[in-house]
Amino acid sequence: MGLGLETILVFTLFALLYAGLVRGRARQWVLLGASVLAVFWLQPWLPLRYADFLLPAFTLALTVTGWWATRKRDDAGVQPVRREDWIALGVVVGLALLMGMNRFLAPDLRLTPSRPPGPTLWLGILALTGLVLALIGRLLRTDGARWVLLAGIGIILALFLILKTPALTEAVARWWRGMVGQDPSLASGADLRWLGFSYVSFRIIHTLRDRQTGLLPELGLGEYVTYVVFFPAFIAGPIDRAERFRRDWLALPDLHGLEAGRLGEGAMRILVGMFKKFVIADTLALGMALTPDLAQQTHNPLALWGLLYGYAFRLYFDFAGYTDIAIGVGLLLGIRLPENFRQPYLSTDITSFWQRWHITLSNWVRFYLFSPLTRSLLRRQPRPSPTLIVFVGLMATMIAIGLWHGITWTFFIWGAWHGLGLFIHKQWSDRTRKWYRRLGEHPWRKRAWTGFAWFLTFQFVTLGWIWFLLPDLSLAARTFLRLFGWG
Numbered sequence: 001m002g003l004g005l006e007t008i009l010v011f012t013l014f015a016l017l018y019a020g021l022v023r024g025r026a027r028q029w030v031l032l033g034a035s036v037l038a039v040f041w042l043q044p045w046l047p048l049r050y051a052d053f054l055l056p057a058f059t060l061a062l063t064v065t066g067w068w069a070t071r072k073r074d075d076a077g078v079q080p081v082r083r084e085d086w087i088a089l090g091v092v093v094g095l096a097l098l099m100g101m102n103r104f105l106a107p108d109l110r111l112t113p114s115r116p117p118g119p120t121l122w123l124g125i126l127a128l129t130g131l132v133l134a135l136i137g138r139l140l141r142t143d144g145a146r147w148v149l150l151a152g153i154g155i156i157l158a159l160f161l162i163l164k165t166p167a168l169t170e171a172v173a174r175w176w177r178g179m180v181g182q183d184p185s186l187a188s189g190a191d192l193r194w195l196g197f198s199y200v201s202f203r204i205i206h207t208l209r210d211r212q213t214g215l216l217p218e219l220g221l222g223e224y225v226t227y228v229v230f231f232p233a234f235i236a237g238p239i240d241r242a243e244r245f246r247r248d249w250l251a252l253p254d255l256h257g258l259e260a261g262r263l264g265e266g267a268m269r270i271l272v273g274m275f276k277k278f279v280i281a282d283t284l285a286l287g288m289a290l291t292p293d294l295a296q297q298t299h300n301p302l303a304l305w306g307l308l309y310g311y312a313f314r315l316y317f318d319f320a321g322y323t324d325i326a327i328g329v330g331l332l333l334g335i336r337l338p339e340n341f342r343q344p345y346l347s348t349d350i351t352s353f354w355q356r357w358h359i360t361l362s363n364w365v366r367f368y369l370f371s372p373l374t375r376s377l378l379r380r381q382p383r384p385s386p387t388l389i390v391f392v393g394l395m396a397t398m399i400a401i402g403l404w405h406g407i408t409w410t411f412f413i414w415g416a417w418h419g420l421g422l423f424i425h426k427q428w429s430d431r432t433r434k435w436y437r438r439l440g441e442h443p444w445r446k447r448a449w450t451g452f453a454w455f456l457t458f459q460f461v462t463l464g465w466i467w468f469l470l471p472d473l474s475l476a477a478r479t480f481l482r483l484f485g486w487g
Contacts, residue, residue: 028223037099038229051192053100065136065152067221103116156204170188172192204228206364237360262331262334263331266329281321284313290307349453395419402416410471414465
């Protein structure tokens with residue numbers, strides 16, 4: 001289904017009915033049920049037989065397993081499962097089986113993209129998940145708890161590697177087709193579009209890592225599942241933190257459902273988001289933004305620059321629009337998702353840009369990659385130079401962000417481009433602090449420098465989008481050179 005206009009209208013209508021009709025603790029259960037159903041409903045059709053049902057089922061199985069592995073552990077062992085957790089498990093399994101019953105409905109009545117598999121396969125998935133949970137439960141009562149968390153992170157990263165590497169994705173698609181009697185020669189990377197996995201993986205890794213460090217609060221199963229697959233943020237984020245989500249979750253029973261201020265703010269965010277996405281971004285997409293085909297056909301440098309600027313703004317308004325819609329629907333439901341964009345193209349340096357662009361992703365990688373990596377380098381003997389530590393930390397972090405979008409050379413270069421830019425800005429700012437403070441004594445000079453810094457930052461970010469947009473390394477390099485009249 002994806003996050004189109006129809007989906008947004010359904011989400012908004014549901015949220016308004018929820019705000020007006022649902023009361024007390026029922027709000028938590030309704031959000032859980034709606035989020036579980038949305039995992040199946042949002043998944044688009046896939047050419048692999050049963051994939052558009054099994055991948056959402058695997059999302060829920062991974063989520064339940066993540067909760068099971070992150071249950072709080074005291075000196076006496078893992079705390080027992082509460083009654084409401086068993087009820088939540090019954091809701092998740094029951095709704096998944098209910099979606100599987102779409103197999104017996106006419107195609108026009110199904111809520112799944114295609115016909116789900118037969119009951120034997122459902123029961124096999126349930127049995128396998130049960131065995132995994134039993135094994136994890138046994139390990140959690142021993143000294144193997146640490147290894148369970150590490151293995152969980154490793155498995156998610158392995159899945160991520162497969163899904164983001166075109167050759168591996170195609171190999172899995174070829175194997176899947178052979179298993180279900182389809183022609184393996186037709187396999188392609190597009191066969192395995194596992195909707196929402198990127199954001200689900202970040203949330204699960206966050207909880208696994210925070211359980212390792214003792215930072216994760218105790219979460220019930222219903223709360224954990226809703227946090228991981230919360231339907232407004234399931235497709236395009238933002239990446240919420242469990243402890244922040246938990247505060248809103250616990251406040252839901254006492255929430256005034258028809259509070260005018262909250263509903264008005266939520267409705268306005270949805271309208272603004274729809275304007276950004278469906279008016280500005282989609283208009284720019286009508287030939288005013290760079291695409292791989294236009295990059296091959298356009299040789300005039302000025303025309304290329306115009307198309308590249310169009311793509312930069314199309315990308316921003318598309319992504320920021322979806323974020324506004326997610327935040328708006330969340331507000332109607334009583335969950336205030338974190339902000340993800342704060343006018344990033346007005347930044348006057350590349351560091352500020354990454355503090356204002358995809359904020360939740362930037363915060364996630366800083367907390368779980370940059371900080372642990374630099375701390376590890378600081379503990380090494382002999383200790384590397386501070387300059388080398390900063391360079392390695394920034395390059396590794398930004399390359400990881402690039403490869404998160406896809407494991408290709410162009411995404412690698414895009415990440416390295418920003419890593420190098422952040423490192424250069426860090427060195428520049430460390431060496432010009434006194435000069436910049438003195439610049440404040442000359443208002444006109446400071447304004448001129450601010451304007452120049454903004455212009456330089458915007459051009460740097462915009463040039464980087466070449467490597468982000470164009471999947472072919474040769475085409476990206478030729479397009480980059482043609483912007484300056486070369487090639």
